[in-house]
Amino acid sequence: MFQFRKLEMRNWDFWQSIEVPLDAQIVTIVGPNGSGKTTLLDALRTLLALPCSGRRDYKRYVRNASEPVAWLRAVVDNPAMKSGDFFRQRPFWAIADDAVTLFCRVSKQGGDWVRHYAIAAGVIELNPMSEKSLTWLGVRDYKLHLEQAGLTRAIAEVLALEQGDTDKLCEYGPKSLLDLVFQVFGDKAVLDNYQQAKNEQREAENELQELTRQLDGLEVRVNNMRSRAQRYLDWQVLEQEVQRLEHSVLPSLRYLESYDSVMHSVSQFKSARQVLKARQEELDQADVELRGQAETAEAVIVAEQAADANYKQLWEPFQQAKTEAKAAEKLLEQRDRMKALAEAESGADAAELGDTLGRLRGEQAELQLQIREAKREREQLSELLSALQGGRQHSEPFVRQMRAALDEASIGHQLLSEIVEVRDNSWQAAVEALLAPYRHIILLNRDADRQTAYQIGQRLQYRHFIVPEREAAPKAIPGSILEVLDIKADAPGWLTRQLNQVQRVKSVEAATAISGDWITREGYHKERRGGRHIGVDPREHHFGEGARQSRLTEVSRQLRDLNQQVLDWEGASVELGRKVSALQLQLAGMDAVQQLAARRDEFDAAEKMLPELQGEAQRLGIELANQQQALDQMRQAGMDARLRLREIEIARNGLLKQVGELSSQVESRQQEQTRQIEEAKRLRASLIERGLSVQALPALREEWSSAQNVRHDIQRQHERLEHGDWEKDASVLELREKMQQDYEQLADETSARGREVDRAHELTNEARSAYIAKLRATVRAYSANIKRLGELSGIVVEVDPPHLDNDDITLAQAGLAVRFDFDQKGMMGLNDGEASGGQQVMKSLILLIGLMMDESNPSGFVFIDEPFAHLDVLNIDKVGAFLKATQAQYLITTPLTHNVNAFAPSELTLCTYKKRPGERWAPVISQARRRVASVSRAA
Secondary structure (H helix, E strand, C coil), rough: CCCCEEEEEECCCCCCEEEECCCEEEEEECCCCCCCHHHHCCCCCCHCCCCCCCCHHHHHHHHHHCEEEEEEEEECCCCCCCCCCCHHHHCCCCCCCCCEEEEEEEECCEEEEEEEEEEEEEHHHHCCCHHHHCCEEEEHHHHHHHHHHHCCHHHHHHCCCCCCCCHHHHHHCHHHHHHHHHHHHHHHHHHHHHHHHHHHHHHHHHHHHHCCCHHHHHHHHHHHHHHHHHHHHHHHHHHHHHHHHHHHHHHHHHHHHHHHHHHHHHHHHHHHHHHHHHHHHHHHHHHHHHHHHCCCHHHHHHHHHHHHHHHHHHHHHHHHHHHHHHHHHHHHHHHHHHHHHCCCCCCCCCHHHHHHHHHHHHHHHHHHHHHHHHHHHHHHHHHHHHHHHCCCCCHHHHHHHHHHHHHHHCCCEEHHHEEEEEEEEHHHHHHHHHHHHHHCCEEECCCCHHHHHHHHHHHHHHCCEEHHHEEEECCCCCCCCHHEEEEECCCCCHHHHHHCCCECCCHHHHHHCCCCCCCCCCCCEEEEEEEEEECCCHHHHCCHHHHHHHHHHHHHHHHHHHHHHHHHHHHHHHHHHHHHHHHHHHHHCEEEEHHHHHHHHHHHHHHHHHHHHHHHHHHHHHHHHHHHHHHHHHHHHHCCCCCCHHHHHHHHHHHHHHHHHHHHHHHHHHHHHHHHHHHHHHHHHHHCCCCCCCCHHHHHHHHHHHHHHHHHHHHHHHHHHHHHHHHCCCCHHHHHHHHHHHHHHHHHHHHHHHHHHHHHHHHHHHHHHHHHHHHHHHHHHHHHHHHHHHHHCCEEEEECCCCCCCCCHHHHHHHCCEEEECCCEEEECCCCCCCHHHHHHHHHHHHHHHHHCCCCCCCCCCEEEECCCCCCHHHHHHHHHHHHHCCEEEEECCCCCHHHHHCCCCCEECCCCCCCCCCCCHHHHEEEECCHHHHHHHC
């Protein structure tokens, strides 16, 4: 295992940038409480991907620094080991250098602090170039590399001991201590082989149990064969009872219910006629009101037309006066320009240049108009593309307006297109054709919101259905359009039933045998009124993911072509602008002097008439504005009158529809009443033909109440006959013989599987023997290690080898009992309460260092936070002498209040200081190194 040589910390807690040496066997970290001793050890733990002490974590330290990135860098040794394995000559076996640099980078990602690690050969300094050249690892991969270098998981747990917990190892029980030792020293292959043998044995036993269970079940089935004869007799009795119910009881009760239905139908017919009469009277009243409102609306429209005529009569003089004033202004502006350009005379052909300039200006104006229209279309396509890319179907403006109003009123709703998905894309065109009239239907989530939603729809004049009644879709009829749809929520029942009645056909020729409604893939639809093509453009598809993808592809193509067209037109427009500017400069000063002289009278007259023309235009403008206000008022009155007329007309049409429906109901009820009377007569005659007594009908009603109860009982008996375990065949003996053969075959297979289980037991015992042999060797090696450590510290250590037998129970209960003798006062156990604080520390250190001892590679390091906290001067000397006698590296913390003997074993002392008030960073860590040469000369 490796040891530390140097540690560098940047932006760690309150240290901005500190580098401390660690190239000594015993390093003591001293300082007052809160000066950062544990913070330094936590930096090493974080660098090794270990948990920090107490409830701290690495995020606490980087947050204190208030910097975006914190760095930890340590240089560790990579000594050559005495192992016989060529590929394991060093802890970091893939690196041949004697030194290795470990890096830890803590940075903020996504609002949280994240660690990244790196391992580099040699001594690498931390700079931007080295950061880019490193191969960064995640926490899991980094731990695997350290584990291969000797930092096993068991040792990592020991290194993570917190402040004051250096005596925790001596508190382990014998079993826990044995488990820890075997985790550190044990052979993983031996463990895996033992576990695999146990798993195979368990699987074989489970399979044997399953076969035994099947054998028991088959035996029960053989025994049940004897009871099948009785079930045949029960089946005969049940058949006779069903015959009696179907041929006697059910016809009698059907006649009684038919008679009751006739009486109820007569009562309903009278009620329906009364309701029809009341609705007819309301319809007559609505007709009168409609005619009166129509006359009012006509009068308002006449007044509106008169106001419009007056407005138009004032419009023409106003426009004429405005035009004349504008013409005068333009003449004066032209005169000013001529004066400014009088000196720019040119000898070019003015007529030809003027024609060319006019033609180019016309082309440029036409091109600019095309560009504006294309950009407007591009904005609309971009909005549509964004909606489609977000997984939404782009809705028309009136739909968005209606949905916004419903959301503002807190009314939950959905569009029909949001709950319908097409399972088979080959029928997308047919589905779109059928649902095209309903693509803007709004479905309410709650029936209680219907009135408010209707009011909003009336106010916004929403022309599509608002449906509060929703129900689950029925079971799809095979071959129907509903069969290829996935309706994800409750939908209008009338719509799902309609879709369920439309059959899918490949072609018109294939539909000859279908009498109902049908539709082809391309959208040719046949209904009760006839056949026609109702297909829609693929760009107008609305339902399902297929429609969204189709529209997304088409919109993307259109937007791409339109962008290219706009670029081409804008380039042509710029070129025309350059040509126009050049011609304008050329024509600027050709004949300004001659025109000024020739048109002097025209310019003087325009200058005199301009004030008068402007005053007349202003007066007419005021009159036109007043007339505009009057026209707006008449238009609003006309709109209100037409709206009221529309409301009355809608109400009247509703009454007309109700009267028609009620008339149909009265007529159908009358026909139904006649049919029911005929049905009752027929049923009575049938009873007489069968010889059934009419006098027995009351008793049957008392027993069964209704024909429905009889049907339920018949259905129940039929279900018993159909699903019951009845015997109807005489071949029961042959079946029993066959089942007996199956039973014997399964018994033979169960016996063979029992022999396999015995073999699995043998393999498990062999693997357990190998496991026990390795466990004994491990206990011997660890016992030798801790006894040797005891000799170095003057402590007698005895180890009771665990009792190991070749069975799982004994292995599960085995433990490692260790006893210690301090100062020849007698043996004491691991945690028997007789040891002092110093002795507890010594015991834990012996157990800890024993885990890290390897004859071929004596090395390793230990973090000990305040080991002398509860020790007297004599025990401090003993612990220090013990530490010096071992070959591991120790990083020890101690407060300033300890006896100076705590520094006796230290070769390197690091002193930490508290952060001063008002300063952001803590002082640097000072260091003191023991001068080994001087000590040797003094000795």
